[in-house]
Amino acid sequence: MLTLAWKNLFHDKVRLVVTLVGIVFALVLILIQFGLFLSFMDTSANIVEHSRADLWISSPKIPHVNGGSPMAESQRWKALQVPGVQRADRFILAWVPWKLPSGAIEQVQVAGFLLDGDMGRPWNIVAGSVEALRAEDTVIVDEIYKEKLGVTRLGQVVEMSGRRARVVGFTHGIRSFTTSPYIFTSFKNALNYSPGMTEKDTVYFHIRVAPGFTPAQVKRSLQQMLPQFDIYTNDEMLSKTRTYWVFETGAGITTLMGAILGLIVGIVVVAQTIYAATVDHIREFGTLKAMGASNMRIYEVILAQAAMSAVIGYTFAIAIAYFVSQGSQGGNAPIALPPQVAAGTLLLAIGMCAGASIISIRKATTIDPAMVFRG
């Protein structure tokens, strides 16, 4: 029966091409939209994901990590008194203006971390070093934003928040979900760049939990000690930030809807072509039934045709999606294509094509084998 399915599929090459175009279109749409969604998930909270903090202390009711407001640095001493708190490092994340070579202003987010700690530091350094931030008025920029920020080389002096800033390092792939790039610097430098903040201020405390304690335990204790502030585990801050940027702004929902639309379009297109192919072959299925084939054998042919279409269509789709994904990596909206998504999409393609065959199977079930005697 597999031979019949295979030969039927390739016998009408025009129909095969139409079917494959439908499947490829749907799968590419799903892969790209879902890839964008995953990328949004990653980008929206990467500064939290890579923070290496166990807990965050913030001013109350922040909507997301990029929405923190200053609080007194003196709270640090209270935090350090809580059993299980090994470190409490100050961390600044603030929106500041960056002056472009043209004189125009671009908003950036300055991320200031303690150089003596290991929390809140930049990652994927590809040029320069974090140690260079010990010098006054120095910053690290992501190379993706070089053009946007008018940065061309290490050592270049720019203007941020009305102060000079020398670029001493480049990272790779640290994107911001907003259009404002992250600019990493030391906590001390960040204070200078953040208007209205003094040495007695911070925006967050990154908490490192001591061995033998769990973040949940320490969170409860900290909350009792600092009831006027909010305490989040890193996962909670991650979730809060992602939920805000990806879902509450509608950006993620739009991409998810795109993926779902791709799935619906795919099912409709594939259902239509497989149904048309079944109707075209209805006399052959009737003949098979007259010859003694059970309904199961007929389903086998239809489902095998659907599965073969799915696998062939998927092969083209994943190749296209791979090239699109690779091409997008240097831009602001990279499309993620992890192996799990690639594998899951193959199963989805087979499921989609099998689902699209249901109407055809219903049609085949109702074939009257006596039709074979009608001229």
Next chain:
Amino acid sequence: MIEIRNLVKTYGKGSAAVHALNGVDFDVAAGEVVMLMGPSGSGKTTLLSAMGCILQATSGSIQIDGREIVGLPESKLPRIRLEHFGFIFQGFNLFPALTARENVELSLKLKGVSSSQCRRRATELLEQVGLGDKLKTHPADLSGGQKQRIAIARALAGDPPIILADEPTAALDSHSGQTVMELLTALARQRQRAVVVVTHDNRVLHYADRTVHIADGRIANHFEEGRTAA
């Protein structure tokens, strides 16, 4: 081999009911070639469909090798068709995507025969019907007579005791029609197969052991070797 008694097939209900078969009694023996004739709508194809387990009769009895098939559940019929019948259709009903040999192999594969045996048996059958040189040819590249010979090879592939043919020569020229009928009669004589042929083609009547006329869903009369039997 086939015994049909008081067979009734009714379409529709009440005043709209149409009696396609109305009390048919009919037997076919092994080694016999029977022609079923009658005007359009007389019920001959319905009778062929009912005896081939393709159509469920409304009432009456059909026994195939002593086994009653009227009233059997739908799910049992494919297996009976597979084991007892080979079908030949007016329109050939070959699979256009398959080669001549693959068309014949398909019938064997339905019976669960291994691929190598399918190939060997299909090749033998196509050689027997004179198409040994067309094994890899698709139906679209063959003449009507050649297509019908593939259909005969396919019908014979599973070695069924009964061959049911619906207008097998209708789409063929005279010479091809004669070839097809010679193959079918040889099959009946040499292999003791029962062959039932629905036909309008008077040119092939002389191949019949018996000709049965059907009209208005009833057997009108039988002719055996040129004389009226009933």
